Amino acid sequence: MWRVTTFIQFAVLGLGLGAVYVGLATGLLLVHRATGIINFAQGAMGMWGAYVFAQLQVDGTLVFPVGQLYLPEPPGVVLSLFIALLMGLLLGILAHYLVFRPVRHAPVLAQVVVSIGLMVAIQALVVIRFGPNNIAVDEVVPRVDIALVGVAVSGRELVMAVLMVGLAALVWVYLQFTRAGSATRAAAENERGAALMGFSPDRLAGFAIMLSTVISTAAVILGSSITGLNPENYTLIVVPALAVLLLARLESIALVCVGGLALGVLQSELNLVSTSEWWPTWAKSGLDQVVPFLIVMVILFAFGKRLPSRGSLQTVRLPDVTLPRIRLLPAVLLIGGAALAVSLTSGQIRFGITSSMIMMLLALSYVVITGYLGQISLAQLAFAGAAGFTLSKIATAWGLPFPLAVLLSSVVAILLGMLVALPAFRIRGAQLAITTMAAALAIERFVFGNYSLTPPEGNPIAEPMIGGVNFAVREGRDLARLEFSVLVLVVAALAVLLFIRLASGDTGRAFLAVRSNERAAASAGINVRMTKLIGFGLSAFIAGLAGCLIGYSHGQLSAESFEVFVGLQILAVAYVGGITSFGGALVAGLIAPLGILYVVLHQLFEMGNYYALITGIGLMITAILHPSGIAGEVHRAIAALRRKQRGGPAGAGTADAAAEPGDDPSRKDPSHAS
Incomplete structure (x- = not known):
């Protein structure tokens, strides 16, 4: 009987981690529906506000990317939470205008590397401003025990799961029943049509990124109150959240909630099982990170060609490629x-x-x-x-x-x-x-x-x-x-x-x-x-x-x-x-x-x-x-200088091996050295 009790307790504990996945995956879905971009920096963006919250609770210092403000005394949890979410909102605004807006119509490669660059930059900035070590975070949800089917379990994780599912539900209401949400969904299908109808895809994208950052910040604050904050772990926590996003086929809020909570529970139960004497020693470490990879593989093999795509106003060519030769x-x-x-x-x-x-x-x-x-x-x-x-x-x-x-x-x-x-x-x-x-x-x-x-x-x-x-x-x-x-x-x-x-x-x-x-x-x-x-x-x-x-x-x-x-x-x-x-x-x-x-x-x-x-x-x-x-x-x-010396137009472009569909790249000029 104790085994069943332990499994129930660990399942409830897993809901806390699942709540973080729900928040991050909801933010990822919102950004993708509004911009077509999969934001690999979602976890890092949420982490910044969580560190602001933690530092305010430690000594009342409000840390900015450059400089800080010393408050007379540490503010309460509610005020610190409000300030942290506000910082997340400001980070979302900056990310939209400085990072994501310029590449909204760029190739997928540029969008991916831009979000990865943002991830690397934020992670490094967190280490610089707050240090590389794990820090404790004050609890936002009080720790209480409740009875569930006759078993004493932690009520904190249940409350966290309810809170994040509630925020995800509000996002669903926004997308389904508001004019701006309907326009966001319309832009996801046909950006040009949404623009012709009088909506601004750019403003919709900006609001979505800001809202997603606030939700992600709330999720990381809740999760870090259990595990503490670590720059690497909470930056890479986006990986299982991405697995949840794919499980939801990039569009279903309901599947985000179910998949996120289920993944958290599954990882928690695996950590429990791996402590058993019969469990092989070589499989005790890192198994929880194998599960998201397997989920990604299964989903993509099963639904890869049927995952929804997004309309775009224009297509930008990939960087030029020239065939090398030995000189x-x-x-x-x-x-x-x-x-x-x-x-x-x-x-x-x-x-x-x-x-x-x-x-x-x-x-x-x-x-x-x-x-x-x-x-x-x-x-x-x-x-x-x-x-x-x-x-x-x-x-x-x-x-x-x-x-x-x-x-x-x-x-x-x-x-x-x-x-x-x-x-x-x-x-x-x-x-x-x-x-x-x-x-x-x-x-x-x-x-x-x-x-x-x-x-x-x-x-x-x-x-x-x-x-x-x-x-x-x-x-x-x-x-x-x-x-x-x-x-x-x-x-x-x-x-x-x-x-x-x-x-x-x-x-x-x-x-x-x-x-x-x-x-x-x-x-x-x-x-x-x-x-x-x-x-x-x-x-x-x-x-x-x-x-x-x-x-x-x-x-x-x-x-x-x-x-x-x-x-x-x-x-x-x-x-x-x-x-x-x-x-x-x-x-x-x-x-x-x-x-x-x-x-x-x-x-x-x-x-x-x-x-x-x-x-x-x-x-x-x-x-x-x-x-x-x-x-x-x-x-x-160099090519422009050579053309100028030959008397040709200095602004003429080089051949692009990443041609438009239907072009034959083998016909491009291979004479340029790499």
Whole structure:
């Protein structure tokens, strides 16, 4: 009987977490119905107001993004809650006008990376302003015990569930029975028609984003009063909320409520069951994060092609793509320059240059999968981590030498990449981004963060040896040996050569055709599924090489090396550098975390968490103003200068391989170097 009682008690406890999911998923649905954007920053936006609430209760300080206001004494819970919700409202206004409004008619890729940039920026700002540690939050709902079917359960979680379901019901009433709500639903079906009827889709979107932020703030405040506030956990809590959103097919408030509460209860019961003696040790950690990923997979496989789409006023082309080709002189100068740089430096500077080459490979994997194939993958660092952890096992336990151990580890990354590619057969765009992000979080928590698989002290990696020569990164006091830097340079050069050979040939043209129009590509005889498998496999292989090199550079690997946030920062610098070319990957490597620019700025200014903040802001600005990134803008400037010298019109545009449906990307000019 005690087992039934315990299950009931844990089910009620799960309603508290489910209430948070209901609030966040309601906000996500509202934003999507009004703008067509899936806001990956929904959890982070709600978290900011929750931190404001917590800090007011601690010492009466009202914290702003810049500056703070010291109140004579901590205000009461009601006043603090009102101020926190007001801050959420103001954040929604800023997010609408500065972030989401400029990309409402942009490609899905730009919308996704803008929301990810906002997520990274807010998370970094929270760490800067409030600190990285978990902080306690005063209770908004008093803790009381009540009797439910004869079992004493916590009444706080029940009240939280009722409150969030009530707010979701008010959103349903707004969408169904108010003039503005009806206009919002009409704009979701046909934005042009709503505009012709006299409604302003822009104002509707702004109100929806503000309302969604207030609801999300309320949800995070309620949830954090139970669990405390942590910048990473409450930023990534958007992943299960996205699973709930897909379960609701992006439009049903009722399914949001049922799905959110059910997911919270299921995760709570799994945590209970995992404490049983018969439960396998390897499955005790991170199982709750596997469930949202499985839900996403099932929903997308079952309903992926029937999920509602949204009308749009216009379509904006994706960033330009130019087919690369090998140019001997620039290649020699680039490789020679890198070799000279590592030869003339030492210590942290040499390590920064070496790390830039490794990060360039990670960025290159994004170039392949997103820039060329058009698939928005947020799991690239998970592929790198899979290869890195495999390397730590086979190189140490099996004694496999370099480079065989690296190649086998990268094959593991390829297999994982092809597995994640399966949903891409049915979906793309933001839905694929949700799937890959859920996969990355599940892999991080269930595999990398599982102490039965990954000890907390890390997995040691055997030093790379070739013909008796030691290529380890460290030896004695030398923390960045030249031999290791040369090894990284050789691996990076071979990987780039492989990319250029494939991207400039039939494979690259097939990638671009699928990116442009999958139906047109299929009608032209291209096997779309096989092309996607090859693209995911190639990008995972390159990411796997980078993961192995990261392992060698650290000497051991831990879960912190491949956190989801690190992967999002790599995506940010890849997009800022230029997501569609090797040149963009090169720029990304230079400005990436632990890259040479990061090392120099850290030595000069002690950047700390400000680097992540700058990265997030830079990602948003780039996606809004310069979708082709730094490398793309440099290429445009050079092309314009050449046209001017030839006497042609300076403003003429470059060929766009992301053509309108029906165009053949293989006809675009491949003469431009990446």
